[in-house]
Amino acid sequence: MEKKIEWWKNAIVYQIYPLSFKDSNHDGIGDLNGINSKLDYIKNLGIDVIWLSPVYQSPMDDNGYDISDYKRINPIFGTMEDMENLVSNIHKNGMKIIMDLVVNHTSDEHQWFIEAKKSKDNPYRDYYIWRDQPNQIQSVFSGPAWTYNEATKQYYFHLFSNKQPDLNWHNPKLRLEIYQMINEWLDKGIDGFRLDVIDLIGKDIDSMSLSDGPYLNQYLQEMHDHCFKNRDILTVGEMPGLSIKRASEITNQKNPLLSMIFQFSHISLDEIPGQGKWALKKLDLVEFKNVFNKLQQTLFEKGWNSLFLTNHDQPRAVSRFGNLSFRKKSSKMLATVLYGMQGTPYVFQGEEIGMTGVQFELSQYKDIETLNMYRDHLQKGYKHDDIMTSIYAKGRDNSRTPLQWDDTQNAGFSDVQPWIDINPNYKELNAKKDLAEKDSIYNYFKELFTIRKKYRIFDQGTFELIYPSHHELFIYLRKTKNEAILVIGSFSENRIEIDLSEYSQYQCLITNETPIDLKQTVIPPYYCAIYYKKEDYHANH
Numbered sequence: 001m002e003k004k005i006e007w008w009k010n011a012i013v014y015q016i017y018p019l020s021f022k023d024s025n026h027d028g029i030g031d032l033n034g035i036n037s038k039l040d041y042i043k044n045l046g047i048d049v050i051w052l053s054p055v056y057q058s059p060m061d062d063n064g065y066d067i068s069d070y071k072r073i074n075p076i077f078g079t080m081e082d083m084e085n086l087v088s089n090i091h092k093n094g095m096k097i098i099m100d101l102v103v104n105h106t107s108d109e110h111q112w113f114i115e116a117k118k119s120k121d122n123p124y125r126d127y128y129i130w131r132d133q134p135n136q137i138q139s140v141f142s143g144p145a146w147t148y149n150e151a152t153k154q155y156y157f158h159l160f161s162n163k164q165p166d167l168n169w170h171n172p173k174l175r176l177e178i179y180q181m182i183n184e185w186l187d188k189g190i191d192g193f194r195l196d197v198i199d200l201i202g203k204d205i206d207s208m209s210l211s212d213g214p215y216l217n218q219y220l221q222e223m224h225d226h227c228f229k230n231r232d233i234l235t236v237g238e239m240p241g242l243s244i245k246r247a248s249e250i251t252n253q254k255n256p257l258l259s260m261i262f263q264f265s266h267i268s269l270d271e272i273p274g275q276g277k278w279a280l281k282k283l284d285l286v287e288f289k290n291v292f293n294k295l296q297q298t299l300f301e302k303g304w305n306s307l308f309l310t311n312h313d314q315p316r317a318v319s320r321f322g323n324l325s326f327r328k329k330s331s332k333m334l335a336t337v338l339y340g341m342q343g344t345p346y347v348f349q350g351e352e353i354g355m356t357g358v359q360f361e362l363s364q365y366k367d368i369e370t371l372n373m374y375r376d377h378l379q380k381g382y383k384h385d386d387i388m389t390s391i392y393a394k395g396r397d398n399s400r401t402p403l404q405w406d407d408t409q410n411a412g413f414s415d416v417q418p419w420i421d422i423n424p425n426y427k428e429l430n431a432k433k434d435l436a437e438k439d440s441i442y443n444y445f446k447e448l449f450t451i452r453k454k455y456r457i458f459d460q461g462t463f464e465l466i467y468p469s470h471h472e473l474f475i476y477l478r479k480t481k482n483e484a485i486l487v488i489g490s491f492s493e494n495r496i497e498i499d500l501s502e503y504s505q506y507q508c509l510i511t512n513e514t515p516i517d518l519k520q521t522v523i524p525p526y527y528c529a530i531y532y533k534k535e536d537y538h539a540n541h
């Protein structure tokens, strides 16, 4: 008998960035009812789980990742009733929903911080991190991670903006309040969480040990015991600073603290090591393959992977890793190579129609990280054009422009001017047009997901790179006792000759063009395919 696996290992997750998904109330801002009106579009793609970026009460300094009340819905997105209605409709459609849990920090407008900053003996003072003197730690959003509080003559700590004070996780009372809040949401019937920068909660500021700090396992274990233990939910921890080995430990099948994590090794390969995300470097495909190989090998039969190339913080996948002259083909190729691996697939809204990044004027950008970096770099003497080149390549607004539904005004996202400009290519690139085309990206994703669910090899098979040092082809073989698949993806605009004749009896399951004959292989530009072989089980046993 085949072993039953956890539902979230086979699930396909779709991330919604609510600000930019669909506006229903004519204010240029996406909202919960907008999402509700598009559940068919999501369901029809083959999605099982929707991950909703934060919709809680927030002054929106960092687009909702600065929460001022965990128990309320931000009125720009709707009401608690709208939220409950959405959850119930998602369930009626046979899907699940996970929310974003941001508990490394709150907004400075959270009641806890409003209290804490009043006086040193305020009961909430110790919910945050205070020092008489700041140390050298810098904020992820530029400048020092410390801001002076005049009233109490101390500095508070914030790894992100100064409107996002970090919570003091060493305080047991605070931790219990957070667990209680988590349980209230789970009791409402949501199916899990994506946990924002959760690798930071175990930090020790004084020794400057921030990510994967000394208390991380202890606090995750405690959270697990208080909130997750007896529930059948999906938890995915965003952990930008965690090594692959630690990813395997935290998700280990014997005592998983979280179902899976977002590990970021593949995301930093196009930056100059040690110089941060804005220092651009050309991606080396061999390095890229090696990272995935290591992830696949290290977590195999130990932990569990999440498969993603983009999200609301990353550039559009096709602009970054594909080729816009081969937009459709390379979008499909990236999906094939990524989702052919072991792990839970994540799709970021718009990825399923191959949406691309933008090159805006500076005044059109909204993202706090981008704008702060621009000011900071200008002050340090960088040239405007060079800074803009980094923003075009890496800025977070690339993936935050509204979803392009059709070619009508504002791309069918809203009937008024949206909060951020639409990508000007919406007349040629939109969901309606894509779906109407024979070689639609959306339909390709859908077919790929159907295949993934049909063959157990996708969640069970081993992983082996074929031609590991080839600089333009990403090819791998996966095997179980009686099945094998060969996944081929070309990252080149040239035709490439290669010998794959030993796989010539494999059958093509899916491809982005006419399947090629593996006996005399010439791989066309941005070609991709999955070939399948079932061993004759009885012949071998």
Ligand code: NOJ
Pocket (backbone or CB within 6 Å): 062, 065, 066, 102, 160, 196, 197, 238, 312, 313
């Ligand atoms: C990671 C989130 O994905 C990002 O959007 C946010 O700015 C930071 N964490 C801070 O919450």
